Amino acid sequence: MTSLASKSNVQLIKDPRYIRNIGLLVGGIVLLLAAVLVGLMAGAISLPAAEVWTALVRDSDSEARQIVWNLRLPRVLTGMLAGACLATSGAFLQGVFRNPLADPGIIGVSSGGGLAAVVIMILFPAQIAYLPMAAFFGALGAAVVVYILAWKGGASPLRLILAGVAVNSLLGAGMTTLMILNSEKVQAVLPWMSGSLNGRSWPHFDALLPYTIVGGLASIFLIKQANLLVLGDDTAKVLGNRVETGRLLIILLSTFLAGAAISIVGMVGFVGLVVPHIVRLLAGGNYRILLPLSAIGGAALVVMADTAARSWFDPIEFPVGILLALLGAPFFLYLLRKGLGK
Amino acid sequence: MNAALSASDLKYGYRTNTVIEGFDLDVKPGEWLGIVGPNGSGKSTVLRMLARLIQPHHGTVAMYGECISGMSTKAIAKKLTMLSQTQEAALDITVRELVRRGRNPHLNWYEECRGEHEKVVDWALQSTKMTELQHRSLLALSGGERQRAWLAMCMAQSPEILLLDEPTTYLDIAHQLELMELIRGLNKEQSLTVVMVLHDLNQAARYCDRIVAIKDGAVVREGRPSEVFQPQFFREVFGIEAKIHDDDGIPFYLPCGIACEREG
Numbered sequence: 156m157t158s159l160a161s162k163s164n165v166q167l168i169k170d171p172r173y174i175r176n177i178g179l180l181v182g183g184i185v186l187l188l189a190a191v192l193v194g195l196m197a198g199a200i201s202l203p204a205a206e207v208w209t210a211l212v213r214d215s216d217s218e219a220r221q222i223v224w225n226l227r228l229p230r231v232l233t234g235m236l237a238g239a240c241l242a243t244s245g246a247f248l249q250g251v252f253r254n255p256l257a258d259p260g261i262i263g264v265s266s267g268g269g270l271a272a273v274v275i276m277i278l279f280p281a282q283i284a285y286l287p288m289a290a291f292f293g294a295l296g297a298a299v300v301v302y303i304l305a306w307k308g309g310a311s312p313l314r315l316i317l318a319g320v321a322v323n324s325l326l327g328a329g330m331t332t333l334m335i336l337n338s339e340k341v342q343a344v345l346p347w348m349s350g351s352l353n354g355r356s357w358p359h360f361d362a363l364l365p366y367t368i369v370g371g372l373a374s375i376f377l378i379k380q381a382n383l384l385v386l387g388d389d390t391a392k393v394l395g396n397r398v399e400t401g402r403l404l405i406i407l408l409s410t411f412l413a414g415a416a417i418s419i420v421g422m423v424g425f426v427g428l429v430v431p432h433i434v435r436l437l438a439g440g441n442y443r444i445l446l447p448l449s450a451i452g453g454a455a456l457v458v459m460a461d462t463a464a465r466s467w468f469d470p471i472e473f474p475v476g477i478l479l480a481l482l483g484a485p486f487f488l489y490l491l492r493k494g495l496g497k
Numbered sequence: 498m499n500a501a502l503s504a505s506d507l508k509y510g511y512r513t514n515t516v517i518e519g520f521d522l523d524v525k526p527g528e529w530l531g532i533v534g535p536n537g538s539g540k541s542t543v544l545r546m547l548a549r550l551i552q553p554h555h556g557t558v559a560m561y562g563e564c565i566s567g568m569s570t571k572a573i574a575k576k577l578t579m580l581s582q583t584q585e586a587a588l589d590i591t592v593r594e595l596v597r598r599g600r601n602p603h604l605n606w607y608e609e610c611r612g613e614h615e616k617v618v619d620w621a622l623q624s625t626k627m628t629e630l631q632h633r634s635l636l637a638l639s640g641g642e643r644q645r646a647w648l649a650m651c652m653a654q655s656p657e658i659l660l661l662d663e664p665t666t667y668l669d670i671a672h673q674l675e676l677m678e679l680i681r682g683l684n685k686e687q688s689l690t691v692v693m694v695l696h697d698l699n700q701a702a703r704y705c706d707r708i709v710a711i712k713d714g715a716v717v718r719e720g721r722p723s724e725v726f727q728p729q730f731f732r733e734v735f736g737i738e739a740k741i742h743d744d745d746g747i748p749f750y751l752p753c754g755i756a757c758e759r760e761g
């Protein structure tokens with residue numbers, strides 16, 4: 156298969172991925188910056204880049220400053236953080252489950268957070284301020300229940316997925332029941348259910364930022380763990396890894412990140428599924444590059460999708476989650492077909 | 498002298514079905530031991546217990562005299578490694594990246610594979626003839642190359658004991674022999690202790706110092722290949738009639754048919 160390279164040639168063969176990965180990182184950052192810039196420029200009133208820049212750097216009472224600094228910037232930044240959290244979470248879970256279909260929904264994050272949010276919105280509308288906290292703990296609770304149900308001398312990926320399916324359908328049934336019994340209040344719930352950045356501002360950003368920082372730092376320490384788990388349980392054990400502890404830590408971190416994101420922006424789907432998938436196709440399966448690229452890609456995707464959702468359909472504000480699903484589903488089918496062709 | 502690996506009175510079973518019972522084994526340092534036996538005889542189960550991938554329900558496994566059930570996973574991994582029949586197939590990482598992960602037992606949780614560790618990685622790649630392919634993706638390798646890549650990862654652990662579970666099953670004959678020769682080199686030059694579950698009995702006779710035959714969860718024959726290879730052995734353990742020939746002191750067998758009074 157390979158021609159016999161001479162000794163001097165061997166020295167010259169350097170890892171071709173190194174250059175490519177740096178290129179991908181730079182490309183990802185440029186894409187994200189472009190998405191942010193367009194996100195600040197586009198909207199009901201479009202502003203040229205120069206005006207956006209002036210509004211960003213100079214404090215004034217101008218209308219542009221109002222729009223850019225108080226409306227668009229916090230929304231774009233919140234979308235960035237949420238996208239990064241969701242994509243990181245998905246990238247981790249796909250590795251832990253060794254299943255390309257895994258996303259934060261698989262361990263009950265969406266249904267647990269969703270049920271908690273619906274309970275607050277429908278049954279305790281006065282306590283709406285506690286919605287993010289309820290959604291976060293709902294997500295965490297559901298994931299813990301899934302994990303406990305899957306445990307049988309160890310939590311194998313297959314049992315985790317099966318337990319996740321069961322818990323998801325149970326919580327989903329609860330959510331639907333609540334909504335049917337209170338159909339007059341469903342209107343208020345729907346935008347949250349489909350994931351929306353509408354009206355997200357500095358307080359939302361301030362709430363999400365510490366979670367993102369803590370989760371991001373923890374992610375760095377779990378990269379090695381994820382890289383071992385993808386080799387399979389047996390191999391990871393033979394390499395001296397404590398498989399169950401590592402898997403639990405990664406599941407907890409993924410739940411933490413995704414739970415924080417959906418508690419602020421609602422049930423935004425597809426980011427956690429599609430972004431790590433694309434990144435894996437481009438950059439390969441090493442978490443040292445897969446994880447940062449997924450975070451950047453997720454941030455860029457949510458910012459772009461939200462910009463489209465609020466400017467394409469003006470004056471209607473489209474929930475970003477629906478747009479992501481509308482674009483994400485066909486793309487995912489395309490990936491599946493491409494995979495089948497191999 | 499302590500045995501590299503020793504198992505005493507192992508028992509393992511699923512519910513009412515006992516897979517292994519009363520199993521004893523001693524593996525000398527630097528020895529190449531082949532474990533053979535019919536399907537379902539419990540060969541793989543024994544290997545998995547030796548690597549502590551599963552815990553025996555009774556009995557103990559000791560490595561250089563120390564009971565492995567009380568050792569940390571990392572302490573075991575510094576001396577013992579295992580290559581299975583098949584590995585995670587859909588991994589898009591380079592060979593070198595895979596082999597670097599073999600250094601894991603020698604690194605603290607905050608440490609990266611660099612410096613001296615990279616030199617071990619170079620050595621592991623070289624000793625498995627994977628240096629030229631080190632920057633290829635695992636996805637782009639043939640079956641034989643991929644198996645060598647995983648063996649390189651095992652060698653990067655700088656193990657003293659290598660366990661292998663039918664590592665040649667899905668390889669063509671040339672790649673089978675290539676892998677066996679590689680392991681022979683490691684066994685002789687590094688005095689690596691090798692315990693290998695094997696399907697091909699002729700290969701077992703050619704490469705192994707000693708053969709242990711398992712049937713119904715217990716050792717039924719044990720000894721040098723020339724001692725084990727007797728018509729009676731093939732009749733009792735595998736239920737076949739076989740003719741034994743000799744090739745420069747290495748026995749080989751030719752199957753001639755199913756034995757008449759075959760049990761079960």
